[in-house]
Amino acid sequence: MSDVGFVSLVGSGPGDPDLLTVKARRLLDEADVVLHDKLPGPEIISLVPDERREDVGKRAGGEWTPQEYTNKRLVELALEGKHVVRLKGGDPFVFGRGGEEMEHLAREGIPFEVVPGITSAIAGPAAAGIPVTHRDHASSVSFVTGHEDPTKEESAVDWDALAATGGTIVVLMGVGKLPAYTAELLGAGLAPDTPVALVERATWPDMRVATGTLETIVDVRDEAEIEPPAITVVGAVAATRDRVRSLLQGYEVPTGSVKNE
Ligand code: SAH
Numbered sequence: 001m002s003d004v005g006f007v008s009l010v011g012s013g014p015g016d017p018d019l020l021t022v023k024a025r026r027l028l029d030e031a032d033v034v035l036h037d038k039l040p041g042p043e044i045i046s047l048v049p050d051e052r053r054e055d056v057g058k059r060a061g062g063e064w065t066p067q068e069y070t071n072k073r074l075v076e077l078a079l080e081g082k083h084v085v086r087l088k089g090g091d092p093f094v095f096g097r098g099g100e101e102m103e104h105l106a107r108e109g110i111p112f113e114v115v116p117g118i119t120s121a122i123a124g125p126a127a128a129g130i131p132v133t134h135r136d137h138a139s140s141v142s143f144v145t146g147h148e149d150p151t152k153e154e155s156a157v158d159w160d161a162l163a164a165t166g167g168t169i170v171v172l173m174g175v176g177k178l179p180a181y182t183a184e185l186l187g188a189g190l191a192p193d194t195p196v197a198l199v200e201r202a203t204w205p206d207m208r209v210a211t212g213t214l215e216t217i218v219d220v221r222d223e224a225e226i227e228p229p230a231i232t233v234v235g236a237v238a239a240t241r242d243r244v245r246s247l248l249q250g251y252e253v254p255t256g257s258v259k260n261e
Contacts, residue, residue, distance in 0.1 A: 005032075005078040007105055009098050011091040011117015014124060015041030016203035016251070023115050024087075031085035033077055035070065039089025039096075039229060041204050067097060071104040078110045089229070091119040095145055095172050119143075121170045124202035124231035128209045129241040129248045132168050137236035140167030146174025146181055146232065157181075163188035171232035178232065179218050185234065186214055195238035200230040207251040211241060224255050 008027050013019035020028075025047075028034060034048045037057030045053070056070045070086075077084045092098030092114060105112045121143045125132050132141040142165060144157050162169050163185050171181065175198075186192060192215040200208045212220035214234065220226075241248075 003081050004110065005080065005082040005084060007074055007078050007084045007086060007110055007112040008115055009086050009092045009102060009112060010088065010115040011096075011098075011119070012036075012040035012044050012087050012089055013118040014090060014120040014127070014203040015044060015201065017043050017047060019118055019123065019203060020044065021115065021117065024117065027085050027115065028087070030083065032082040034085045034087050035073060035077075036087040037065075037089070040087055041089070041201070043205065044087075067100065071101060074101065074105060075108045075110055078105075088117070089120065090123075091117045094119045094121055094143065120202055120229070120231055121172060124199040125170065125197070125233045125237075127202050127207065127251050128197060128199045128233075129244045130197055130199075130233055130237055131240060132170060132233070132237060134237050134240065137240070138166075138168040140165050141170060142167060143170050143172065144174075146171040146177045159184035160188040163190045168233065168235040168237050171234070173228070174232040175221065175226060175228045175230050178221055182214050182217060182234075190214055190234075194234060195236060197233045197238040197241060198224075198226045198230050199233070200226050202229075202231060203251050206253055208255050209241070209252050210255050211238065 010024045010027055012024060028048055034053040035056050036045055036053060056065045056073065074084060074086060086101060088096045088098055090096065102112060122132055133139065142162050144162065159181060192213060194214045196212055196214055196217040198210045198221060210220050210224040210226055
């Protein structure tokens with residue numbers, strides 16, 4: 001049996017290859033095999049030749065690959081002596097199950113490293129001209145998952161407490177449940193005209209941004225047909241965008257433009 005290999009848990013950043021860290025870029029070239037899902041985005045994924053990558057995102061038939069399969073595959077490849085890059089969108093430890101993968105590797109005795117990435121939670125808003133903190137508008141920022149059903153009693157996200165911070169709320173995985181948590185935040189006392197922005201496919205070639213308020217954003221989402229992956233930014237900072245937008249150069253295509261499908 002060959003010597004045990006090595007796993008690099010690597011954050012890809014939000015999707016623009018220029019926002020990969022120098023280390024991530026180097027590891028993509030050096031790895032024997034790169035395990036990835038769709039989140040790093042088409043531009044970054046295509047940097048790795050087909051024969052050196054495995055998609056552990058959607059399987060044929062549209063089902064999600066179970067996390068157990070990914071964990072098992074990481075160990076299997078490492079035990080074959082391979083240098084494996086587990087490429088994860090954004091930062092590997094921000095809502096990416098990177099922590100679980102790391103603990104699995106540790107339990108199985110596989111050596112690993114963690115390579116932080118630029119999280120979409122900060123880069124998404126930034127690319128849209130929205131600073132997540134601002135001396136005049138927000139002195140704290142919370143990163144939360146919108147994926148849970150907030151009406152469930154066991155919800156781990158305390159929307160009342162978040163509303164009470166007065167700071168910026170950045171919601172990941174928050175497209176589908178937008179109606180539920182905007183209602184929670186309104187119920188918790190946030191003003192109906194609180195600015196909200198949706199940043200879809202941030203830093204990808206077809207990034208789009210849609211803005212509204214807590215009261216209007218669900219209609220805005222529906223009209224623009226915003227889909228995952230997207231970041232929701234709730235708070236006064238979301239209005240900053242309108243003040244800088246005319247001079248903001250960079251990524252986005254106009255909202256409502258046809259998607260590249
Ligand atoms: N580890 C990732 C987050 C994984 S959870 C990170 O640090 O960015 C998946 C969620 O991330 C998506 O539902 C979406 O809310 C967000 N996301 C990731 N990449 C994104 C991108 N390029 N644009 C918008 N949202 C993104």
